[in-house]
Amino acid sequence: MPKRLLNINVIIFIFRIGNLLMDKKLISWMGVAITNHDFTPRGYQLEKRYFSTFIKADDIAFYVFCPYTTLLKFVESKKAKFPKKLHWEGLHKIHFILHKFGVAPAEEVIAEIKDYERKPKLKEFRELAIKLVAAHKDSVKPNENVLEYVEVRSEALGVHEKIPLVIDNHPVIEYFVEMVLPPSYEDQLRLTLYALLLEEKFNIDIDYGFAEYPLMKVSHKIQIDSDLRKDAITKRAEMEKIIIEKKVDREVPVDIKKCNTCYYQDECPYWRRGKIQFFV
Numbered sequence: 376m377p378k379r380l381l382n383i384n385v386i387i388f389i390f391r392i393g394n395l396l397m398d399k400k401l402i403s404w405m406g407v408a409i410t411n412h413d414f415t416p417r418g419y420q421l422e423k424r425y426f427s428t429f430i431k432a433d434d435i436a437f438y439v440f441c442p443y444t445t446l447l448k449f450v451e452s453k454k455a456k457f458p459k460k461l462h463w464e465g466l467h468k469i470h471f472i473l474h475k476f477g478v479a480p481a482e483e484v485i486a487e488i489k490d491y492e493r494k495p496k497l498k499e500f501r502e503l504a505i506k507l508v509a510a511h512k513d514s515v516k517p518n519e520n521v522l523e524y525v526e527v528r529s530e531a532l533g534v535h536e537k538i539p540l541v542i543d544n545h546p547v548i549e550y551f552v553e554m555v556l557p558p559s560y561e562d563q564l565r566l567t568l569y570a571l572l573l574e575e576k577f578n579i580d581i582d583y584g585f586a587e588y589p590l591m592k593v594s595h596k597i598q599i600d601s602d603l604r605k606d607a608i609t610k611r612a613e614m615e616k617i618i619i620e621k622k623v624d625r626e627v628p629v630d631i632k633k634c635n636t637c638y639y640q641d642e643c644p645y646w647r648r649g650k651i652q653f654f655v
């Protein structure tokens with residue numbers, strides 16, 4: 376390369392770096408990226424505030440599914456259309472009672488359900504609740520160390536969450552369906568964020584969590600290792616970058632099958648295109 380051209384390129388490079396450094400928001404994102412390189416056992420310092428926004432653990436699962444969901448929710452204020460999880464709230468309550476107080480109190484709650492023969496939905500709920508108790512009958516004992524809806528807000532991670540179930544300090548994701556899926560990467564990331572939040576709140580170490588299918592008596596134990604912790608923080612940083620820059624700076628191939636299962640599909644203008652280009 377001619378020397379003069381080389382000098383011009385060097386000047387342009389320095390100018391660009393200068394511009395980047397003037398953007399304080401970007402500096403904060405870069406700070407996280409740098410932190411990731413020399414990862415500490417916890418992965419970050421509690422007293423620092425790395426992010427200027429707050430997300431929920433579910434958002435990181437959506438981000439992994441498609442980065443565009445982050446842009447839709449946090450930049451364009453679009454709302455996902457979640458399917459109704461029929462009976463989930465009631466089944467969670469029975470599941471919580473089973474683990475916290477044991478089988479008898481859960482059966483007493485079910486015995487209080489009256490008039491179910493005339494009400495099909497109530498009847499369906501009762502049948503599932505009975506199935507849930509039967510699945511736990513031989514395995515649960517009253518346990519004081521069971522918590523539900525643990526509210527946690529981490530300034531350092533920029534994450535706030537209500538963790539639905541925590542058993543002996545281990546976070547649990549519940550799926551009240553009559554089938555079992557293998558643990559997904561999204562589950563792993565959600566549980567990792569739950570664990571990071573609980574570690575910060577209670578000043579403890581958490582090595583694993585569970586993705587549980589209570590109706591099917593199946594519980595996947597998920598190890599929360601340093602790779603997952605690093606992944607969760609890196610993905611959090613990538614989400615921050617999208618929110619701050621108001622764009623996803625890479626092409627995301629559109630998989631129509633995936634889009635058809637996406638809760639943001641009704642609000643997403645990009646899935647119809649052959650490819651997605653994000654510049655807002």
Ligand code: SF4
Nearest residue numbers: 441634637640643646
């Ligand atoms: S509809 Fe498709 S492109 Fe749009 S957010 Fe969902 S997965 Fe991404």
